Amino acid sequence: xxxxIVGYPRMGPKRELKFALESFWDGKSSAEELEKVAxxxxxxxxxxxxxxxIKYIPSNTFSYYDxxxxxxxxxxxxxxxxxxxxxxxxxxxxxxxxxxxxxxPAMEMTKWFDTNYHFIVPELGPDVKFSYASHKAVNEYxxxxxxxxxxxxxxxxxxxxxxxxxxxxxxxxxxxLISLLDKILPxxxxxxxxxxxxxxxxxxxxxxxxxxxxESHQLEAFTxxxxxxxxxxxxxxxxxxxxxxxxxxxAFKTLTSLSGVTGFGFDLVRGAKTLDLIKSxxxxxxxxxxGVVDGRNIWANDLDASLVTLKSLEGIVGKDKLVVSTSCxxxxxxxxxxxEPKLDSEIKSWLAFAAQKVVEVNALAKALAGQKDEAFFSAxxxxxxxxxxxxxxxxEAVQKAAAALKGSDHRRATNVSARLDAQQxxxxxxxxxxxxxxxxxxxxxxxxVRREYKAKKISEEEYIKSIKEEINKVVKLQEDLxxxxxxxxxxxxxxxxxxxxxxxxxxxxxxxxxxQSYGSRCVKPPIIYxxxxxxxxxxxxxxxxxxxxxxxxxxxMLTGPVTxxxxxxxxxxxxxxxxxxxxxxxxxxxxxxxxxxxITVIQIDEAALREGLPLRKAEHAFYLDWxxxxxxxxxxxVHDTTQIHTHMCYSNFNDIIHSIxxxxxxxxxxxxxxxxxxxxSVFREGVKYGAGxxxxxxxxxxxxxxxxxxxxxRINKMLAVLETNILWVNPDCGLKTRKYxxxxxxxxxxxxAAKLLRTQLASAK
Numbered sequence: 001x002x003x004x005i006v007g008y009p010r011m012g013p014k015r016e017l018k019f020a021l022e023s024f025w026d027g028k029s030s031a032e033e034l035e036k037v038a039x040x041x042x043x044x045x046x047x048x049x050x051x052x053x054i055k056y057i058p059s060n061t062f063s064y065y066d067x068x069x070x071x072x073x074x075x076x077x078x079x080x081x082x083x084x085x086x087x088x089x090x091x092x093x094x095x096x097x098x099x100x101x102x103x104x105p106a107m108e109m110t111k112w113f114d115t116n117y118h119f120i121v122p123e124l125g126p127d128v129k130f131s132y133a134s135h136k137a138v139n140e141y142x143x144x145x146x147x148x149x150x151x152x153x154x155x156x157x158x159x160x161x162x163x164x165x166x167x168x169x170x171x172x173x174x175x176x177l178i179s180l181l182d183k184i185l186p187x188x189x190x191x192x193x194x195x196x197x198x199x200x201x202x203x204x205x206x207x208x209x210x211x212x213x214x215e216s217h218q219l220e221a222f223t224x225x226x227x228x229x230x231x232x233x234x235x236x237x238x239x240x241x242x243x244x245x246x247x248x249x250x251a252f253k254t255l256t257s258l259s260g261v262t263g264f265g266f267d268l269v270r271g272a273k274t275l276d277l278i279k280s281x282x283x284x285x286x287x288x289x290x291g292v293v294d295g296r297n298i299w300a301n302d303l304d305a306s307l308v309t310l311k312s313l314e315g316i317v318g319k320d321k322l323v324v325s326t327s328c329x330x331x332x333x334x335x336x337x338x339x340e341p342k343l344d345s346e347i348k349s350w351l352a353f354a355a356q357k358v359v360e361v362n363a364l365a366k367a368l369a370g371q372k373d374e375a376f377f378s379a380x381x382x383x384x385x386x387x388x389x390x391x392x393x394x395x396e397a398v399q400k401a402a403a404a405l406k407g408s409d410h411r412r413a414t415n416v417s418a419r420l421d422a423q424q425x426x427x428x429x430x431x432x433x434x435x436x437x438x439x440x441x442x443x444x445x446x447x448x449v450r451r452e453y454k455a456k457k458i459s460e461e462e463y464i465k466s467i468k469e470e471i472n473k474v475v476k477l478q479e480d481l482x483x484x485x486x487x488x489x490x491x492x493x494x495x496x497x498x499x500x501x502x503x504x505x506x507x508x509x510x511x512x513x514x515x516q517s518y519g520s521r522c523v524k525p526p527i528i529y530x531x532x533x534x535x536x537x538x539x540x541x542x543x544x545x546x547x548x549x550x551x552x553x554x555x556x557m558l559t560g561p562v563t564x565x566x567x568x569x570x571x572x573x574x575x576x577x578x579x580x581x582x583x584x585x586x587x588x589x590x591x592x593x594x595x596x597x598x599i600t601v602i603q604i605d606e607a608a609l610r611e612g613l614p615l616r617k618a619e620h621a622f623y624l625d626w627x628x629x630x631x632x633x634x635x636x637x638v639h640d641t642t643q644i645h646t647h648m649c650y651s652n653f654n655d656i657i658h659s660i661x662x663x664x665x666x667x668x669x670x671x672x673x674x675x676x677x678x679x680x681s682v683f684r685e686g687v688k689y690g691a692g693x694x695x696x697x698x699x700x701x702x703x704x705x706x707x708x709x710x711x712x713x714r715i716n717k718m719l720a721v722l723e724t725n726i727l728w729v730n731p732d733c734g735l736k737t738r739k740y741x742x743x744x745x746x747x748x749x750x751x752x753a754a755k756l757l758r759t760q761l762a763s764a765k
Contacts, residue, residue, distance in 0.1 A: 001322065001369035003361045004056035004289050005049055006206075006241055006265065007154065007329025009354050010063060011516050012041050013336050021064065021520040024091075025099075031091055038062065042140065046149040048355065053362040056202065056239075056289075059144050059151035060137040061329060064091075065098045065519050066112075067206075068119040068164060071156040072097070075187050076133035079107065079123050079168060089133045098519060100702035108166070109518060109701065111611050113208060113244050115296070115332055116525075116567055118518035122161065124180055125171035132187045138194040145199060152239065153195050157207035158188055158229075159221045164209065178221045185225060189232040202237040204265075208328075210255055211245035211271065213617050219254045230260035239289060241265035243328035244296075245615045246273040256283050263287025268309065269294045269327040275309070279316055288317045291327035293360050298333055298513070298527060298569045300352040301360045303380045307367055314368060324365040330354040333569075334513035334525075346390065347508045347529055349383040387529075388573070395505070395531035402581040409629065410636040411664060416691045419666055420726075422640040426600060427553055431761065432715065432729050432754045433484040435694070437647050437669055438496075438557045438603065439734035440474045440489035441743055450494060467492050468545055475549045481747050482755075485553045485601055488546035490736070494524075496559045496605065497567040501526030503538040504586055507568075518701075521737065527569045528579060534586035537593045544597045556594040556602040560646065561587055561630045566608035577626040584633040591635050595642050603645035604634055606663070607733075610653055624659040631663050643667060649696075649733045654682045657689075667692030671732045673699045673714060683721035693722060696732030697750060703738070705746045711753035724761060729754040 011017045020037035023029040042062050049057045063070050073094055078084040081104045084093045098120055100106035108121040137153050144151040158181060167175045195203060207222065226233075226240075238261045247255060247266060252274070255264060264282075266274045268291050282288060290313055292306040314322050336355035340348060352360060363376050387393070412419065453463040474489035493499040501507040507526045514522040539556060547554040561583035570576055587604065594602050609631070614623050635644045646663060649671035653660060660668065672680065672695035683689065697714045698706040711729075718727055729750060735743050 001319065001324065001365040002055040003053065003365040004152075004265075004323045004325040005054055005058055005330065005358060005361065006243065006291070006295060006326050007058050007061035007331050008045050008049070009331050009333070009335050009516065010041070010061070011335070011514060011522055013339050014512060015514050015522055017041060017064075018520040018522055025095070025520075034064075034091075038064070039143070042143065043147055046144050046147060046151065049358055050149050052358045053366070054358060056323065057144075057149060057151045058154045058204065059140045060154045061331070062140065064094065066117075066119040067156055068122065068161070069094070069098055070134065070136060071161050072120070072122045073134035074132070074137065074191065075161075075184055076131035077122055077124060077128055078133075086131070087133070088135065100699070100704045102704060105699060105704060106702045114611060114613060114615055115244075116515070116517055116523065116608065116611060117332060119164070122165035123168035124162070124165045124177055125168040125175060126180075128168070128180070128183070130183050130187055132190045135194070137191055138198055141195060141200055142198050150199075150201070152202040152204050153200055154204040154206060154241075155188070155191065157205035157240065158184055158225050159218075160207045160209040162221075163212075163218065178218060181221055181225055181228075185228050188229060192229070192232045192236070196236060200236065202239060202262075203233070204239045204241055206241050206243075207255075208241075208243050210242045210251045211247055211267075211615055213248070214251060216250075219250060222254050222258060226258040226260060233260045237262040237287075239263045239265055239287070241289065242271075243267040243291065244270055246271040247277070248616075249277060252277045252281065256281065256286070261286075263289055263321075263323070265289035265291060265325060267291045267327040270296070271327075278313065282316060285321070286317070287321050287323055288313060289323045289325040291325045292364065293324075293326045293357050295326040295328040295330050295357070296332045297572060298351050298353060299572055300350055300356070300380060300383055301364075302384055303360065303364060303367075303377050306364055310364060310368055319368070322368070324361050324368065326357060326361060330357055332515065333357065334510060334515060336512075339512040340510050342511060344508060346386065346392075347527070350387045350529070351527070353513070393530040393571075393573075395533060398531040398533050398582055398585075401585055402578060405581050405585075405629075405633060410632045412632075412636055412638070412640075414640050416664060416666060419640045419643075420692065423600075423643045423666065426641045427485075427643065429484050429553075430758060431724055432727055432758055434729045434751050434754050435483060435485040435555070435669070436478075436487050436731060436747070437734045438487050438490055438555070438605070439493070439736035440477075440487070440491075441738055441740050442491075442494075442736045443740075446470055446491050447494075450492070467542070471542070471546050472549055475546060475554075477744070479550060479552065481744075481751050483552075483747070483751060485555060486546075486550055487555050487557060488542060490557060490734075492542055496734075497564050498524055498526055500538060500559050500564060501528075501568065503536070504532050504534055504583070506530040506532040506582075523567065525568050528565075528571050530571070532579065532582040532586055534589050538590055540590075540593050540597050543594055543599050547599060553601045554599065555645065556591075556599040558587055558590060558594075558602065558604045558634075560604045560606040560609070561634060562612060562627045563606050563608040566612040577630075580626060580630045581633070584630040587634040588637065592637055595638050600641065601643045601645065602635070602638075603647060604631065604665075605647045606631055607647060607649050609648060610656055613656065620656075624656065628659050628662050631665075635665075645669065647733075657682050657687055661689060661691070665691060667694065667728060669694040669728065669730045670696065672696045673732050680717060680721055689722065690726065692726050692728055694728030694730040697729055697753070698731055698746060700731045700733045700735055700738060703742050705742055706749060708749040708752045708756065711750050712756050715753060715757050719757070
């Protein structure tokens with residue numbers, strides 16, 4: 001019985017790639033040194049899977065930024081602004097597309113389906129001259145083969161690539177990107193020919209867009225693409241992989257009818273309904289890659305339950321055609337439990353990171369082949385039973401409080417217009433008030449202080465003194481810049497979700513459970529294993545300390561319940577909305593304590609609200625109902641004069657704008673500049689927004705510093721569709737990933753632009 005892994009984490013068990021990338025970007029190391037780190041990581045990953053007995057090992061799932069950008073490079077689809085002149089795309093062009101450079105901005109970045117991973121959105125149009133410009137897929141296959149590992153090269157499928165693209169600037173928004181299929185398939189044919197010549201016997205096309213609600217002409221594009229590729233693929237075994245949700249019946253029919261395809265991969269964790277289609281409609285003679293091991297969470301697989309599922313599938317497709325697989329790439333989970341020596345032993349027994357999931361996949365394949373490891377299965381069953389019966393999972397008081405929420409919609413008593421009037425009387429802000437999103441640069445010294453405090457190398461008094469000094473520095477900088485509503489910079493926080501999870505019951509934490517979010521950015525999601533409550537205040541001490549340093553309004557900074565949920569590894573033994581309501585009650589207590597302590601502006605970030613939106617439209621309403629309700633729960637009890645902000649970033653918000661309005665926040669700051677001000681189009685189309693709103697005026701994920709004129713131009717575009725009295729001026733997102741040498745001039749220009757517009761508006765009266 002065969003085993004397969006869809007993809008594997010790239011950063012390394014100790015984030016080796018992250019540090020190599022940042023060293024290269026800072027000019028401290030060479031391209032050769034970066035490539036050496038990458039080569040060593042790939043070799044260790046392939047060896048690990050080979051040693052574990054995996055038959056179908058992926059290659060070309062490694063990336064220096066993301067797999068969609070790799071495909072853009074492969075196709076030579078470089079936007080003209082990067083001045084690429086042809087030939088093999090090197091690091092300079094590649095990273096300019098991803099991060100921008102001193103003279104031009106980066107390409108848009110958005111979420112990869114409903115995950116916290118991001119990709120760089122291709123910019124396409126009828127005039128793009130596609131060419132085979134990156135041989136990465138072939139080179140990595142050869143690299144693995146030289147190490148004695150025959151891999152399955154993985155490519156982003158041609159139709160998914162086009163469906164995830166957007167029209168380039170200057171191209172009509174209605175331009176049918178799928179019409180470019182005939183232009184990109186010749187490059188795919190070249191890649192396939194080189195892989196065949198190199199000795200590849202299998203090739204994997206990732207076509208996850210098949211799980212979306214596709215129109216008939218989009219489904220026809222899959223049929224056309226694989227019919228066109230069929231002769232090139234002759235002699236190869238071809239796997240088309242889907243993941244993240246059920247495959248709808250029309251898409252299932254299209255997929256399983258594709259020409260020249262040998263096998264089909266399905267997510268049977270998040271797409272359990274696909275099982276019914278497999279049982280009734282799976283074509284005979286084809287391979288079924290059954291994704292029964294969860295690639296997006298960290299809970300140990302219920303091996304006995306998975307074995308039952310696999311045996312039923314074996315009866316449908318045959319023993320020789322069933323392959324045990326992960327539900328999706330393991331990119332979305334942490335790397336290895338071996339690196340967690342301090343994790344609570346009971347909780348640790350309930351978990352499986354990527355390395356353990358590889359072992360689970362192989363154990364299931366061997367069990368199907370009659371070589372069941374009884375001891376391994378027995379230990380797994382004991383861990384499953386331990387988790388179900390553990391008293392640390394359940395808190396009856398919390399469950400009762402969450403259940404009681406269902407009788408109300410938890411809205412503030414006064415409408416937003418009246419609240420804004422009351423807040424303005426108290427805050428006395430100018431028009432176009434300026435603010436930032438929360439975090440300021442996390443310096444090496446600041447990280448050292450936090451690290452030493454955690455390691456008990458410095459006392460609590462020394463730690464508090466250092467953090468207060470950092471807050472004071474950030475406050476003074478903002479006052480010098482003349483920013484209107486201040487933040488304390490979050491120096492006490494390494495991560496916005498981890499910080500809160502550490503102070504809430506029902507959460508566990510890892511030392512090295514890092515997961516890639518984009519580029520070199522890694523996050524360490526907390527693990528929600530039980531019922532959630534707040535034992536004591538979490539931010540009041542730091543917020544009041546910061547407020548005491550200035551007479552200007554100081555935001556209290558919180559992470560919202562939906563974002564804490566979506567950026568954690570969430571328990572899978574109860575519905576997600578129940579866990580979210582529990583978190584909402586904990587944040588509500590914190591909001592009310594901040595208000596009592598004199599904090600008049602409180603920001604409750606919901607950066608990940610859009611990210612959690614189900615991939616299928618039929619499921620949107622239910623999710624948005626409980627997600628928006630959870631946010632309102634957090635602040636329904638505050639006074640009219642307390643201004644509630646929220647923040648969202650790096651997703652497409654236009655399709656949920658009415659739910660955003662329904663959140664009933666007083667002010668929303670929202671990513672806008674990197675996505676070509678796509679957000680503004682919803683207001684041009686007539687949506688009325690009466691609360692305060694701050695569409696971001698510059699992209700903080702790029703080191704580029706925008707000019708005053710550029711920012712003023714952006715604000716003017718906003719003023720064309722938004723009322724002056726509701727518009728705020730702020731960056732796209734928090735500033736923690738930037739350097740002060742970038743932050744200070746960018747904020748100077750932002751404030752100067754706001755003042756310039758204020759003067760112009762005053763003189764126009």
